[in-house]
Amino acid sequence: MLDVPTVAESSLPGRAEGEPLRTSHLQRLEAESIHILRETAAEFRKPVMLYSIGKDSSVLLHLAMKAFHPGKPPFPLLHVDTTWKFREMIEFRDRRARELGLDLIVHTNNDGLSQGIDPFRHGSARYTDVMKTQALRQALDLHGFDAAIGGARRDEEKSRAKERIFSHRSAAHRWDPKNQRPELWSLYNTLLAPGESMRVFPLSNWTELDIWDYILVENIPIVPLYLSAPRPVVERDGALIMVDDERMPLRPDEEPRMRSVRFRTLGCYPLTGATTSDAATLPEIVREMMASRTSERQGRMIDRDSPASMERKKAEGYF
């Protein structure tokens, strides 16, 4: 944002004692995200917020609650459930939706389920395509959503860095990276032809550290898996995989061991690597982040197929 003056903490009049200490940097990000959320609500016929239960989704939901306060967000939450999420994630999801009184839609690709697609036997690429990408497309078509709000950030990955805030999708849900609409100032071209849709990314300009800072400052509830605790894990292909239920086939040499681990990103447990850590509180996580020498996507198995794998998946409709 050009020319938006920084509202210095000390010069904020009217801030009552005990109100949270808020930095100008986070305030600016917050103001921009709220602006994007309100534009989405105003410009689309039937928007939906994709809720993946992770830290970014938690921030997104928090921002949506603020954007429409004292009302509720004028759109439902959609969770694409692969049936392989960590159990703690599902508990957290249902509890948050109940606490906030929000409409939660859970969609699973039943075709994939009846075919018995699982991440162990079918490999991460096929599994991700069927249970995540196809499932998301099914859910969007089923409900006729014309805008899907997601928590992706530009700092996550190289092809994400080129994504627009309002990112156009064809009627077949395809992203055409070479033919994106130019996006200038805070003006968003939201026009759609029948069947087309928009993906909207209010957190585009946030970094991973911003997310954690904001969670800390705003005291936003997150899934406890982000905090370190003793958990049963096996080491497989260089990653620490948590044995979250009995469906995980163990190899002959594998014996789950209790180790103090936490997760930097959350997804399907068989595809999400843990990191060894003793950071059991939010401030400890932020300190650990500051000193970190690896990126958060390192724990994700699905980006490793090839350097362009994310771009290809996104073109096919993956979030």
Place this chain on the structure above:
Amino acid sequence: MSYHEAPSIAALDAPRLDQDDRPTLRFVTCGSVDDGKSTLVGRLLYDSKTLFDDQLDALASESKTAGTTGGDLDFALLVDGLQAEREQGITIDVAYRFFATKLRRFIVADTPGHAQYTRNMATGASNADLAVVLVDARKGVITQTRRHSHILSLLGIRHVVLAVNKMDLIGFDGDRFAAITAEYLTLAGQLGISQVQCIPVVAPDGDNIVAASTRMPWYTGPTVTAYLESVDVAGDVSQRPFRLPVQWVNRPHADFRGFCGRIASGAIATGETVTVQPSGLRTRVARILTPGGERDRAAAGESVTLTLADEIDVSRGDVLTAGSAPLVSDQLAAHLVWFDDEAMVAGRRYLLKCGTASTGAVVATLKHSIAIDTMAQESAATLDVNQIGYVHLNLDRPLVFETYRDDRDMGSFILVDPISHRTAAAGMIDLSLRRATNIHWQRGAVDKSMRARLKQQRPCVLWFTGLSGAGKSTIADLVDRRLAELGRHAALLDGDNLRHGINRDLGFSNAERMENVRRVAEIAALFVDAGMIALAALISPFRSERELARQRLEAGEFIEIHVATPLAECERRDPKGLYRKARAGELPAFTGIDQPYEAPQAPEITIDTSELSSEAACERIIGYLREHHYL
């Protein structure tokens, strides 16, 4: 009042929050192909220690396989994200990168250098405080440099770092650097770019990027990083009058009506008087809700929700203002950077978005185009992709704005093609062509509501849309007769009949179809003003045009009726023999055959005459009018 519970301050990690007060500088990089932009940005990321170990490992392995540097670290690979780019070794879209130093955070928009991608550069520049312009030391200031600098100046960039790259390839020649600097300063002076810092660099080796180069002792100025950390780009929109473009009206229950938006300029406090533009209604601010809770004051850049002391009409696209009045006009002059492959043609209609307002707009005249290399004004009939022009625009309704010089948020707009939906142009408002006082509508002593009361009906437009032969005119005619029987006052506007009269001059090109719809909408609106029920029956194939017709009226006055008879059925009936002719190729651009029909997404009424007789359709429409108290 705020949604979240305040966390205890003691729980926070105090040293971290101190560091967080670092301001953010947004800058854009531009230059020609192979000048080394991506390499420079990659080098900034690398030297700022922003990269993680796994990213460095990936860089090392990709440099060996995909790099263009013979196995050395190829920093451009950090930035060139899309597969096609890596294959071609070029950047084809804007990439946003984040890094931070001890003093500042940075968001970099890395933009491509080819001529055909000028729009991406304008995109990156639209949100930037500063630009880093790269030139190849061997080539100096070239046409692309002029072009990019011109766009930068149009987009209001006043601070430029000229990075003269590849100094190693000219033997670190200080005289050559001085000559390039002099040439660029002349250019910048012509363009009104007031602050220029020229720095000699070797991007792949890092000379003068973070650390001062030992190979160019004659250069004593700052390094790129040192300059970016210290340059003062602060504008002062907080000192300007208060402007809040209304984004969203928040009505969760009957006791709360809040107006949401991000404050474009100035500040506001509870109890202060605000004027709603363009209506001119005045009231006071009752409450200010911010993301951090309720406050008694808020300033530019904040996303807020205001409640007002009086129940007055405010909707999305209106602007809450205080202090001096903003510009309000339906005619303005602006610079356009044309993006679309389809050339701009004077007289064509586009959808204009400015702030939170949308309105139909016609380019009334193209005053001149600007030759990018020489900055000379040239007369022109059209603007092609990547051309810049100065135009006069006529808008369908008054817009609230400022000049781009004064306010980037309130002075910028985009034009969207109503058919392809492509973003056709970016615009920077130069001046208002009519004073607001001249265009306040003539309000007669007898107003619409009085006329409506006399007629004992709520005036509205019944807009019948659908394919040729769907049954629009037949049903509209029945409804007209039925209303007459009921003693109501209606007027029938039939698309075909109007083409014999007021629309006689129009053909069937997209532009002429849009003009046809616009005229019918205007006539229908006049009938509504006269307290009548207007029945408009015309194919009106484009959704955006029907939306403009809807916007021409007040809420509840536009009733869209989709006569949704399937194409096959229309073609089977073919009452005028038009489908036969179209299939024979005698009627080009016939809707449903070789021109798309964009069905309404949420029409008030849908009628399929293959399932419903015309009489039953008529009764359904009369029923709707009764149910919604039009009759």
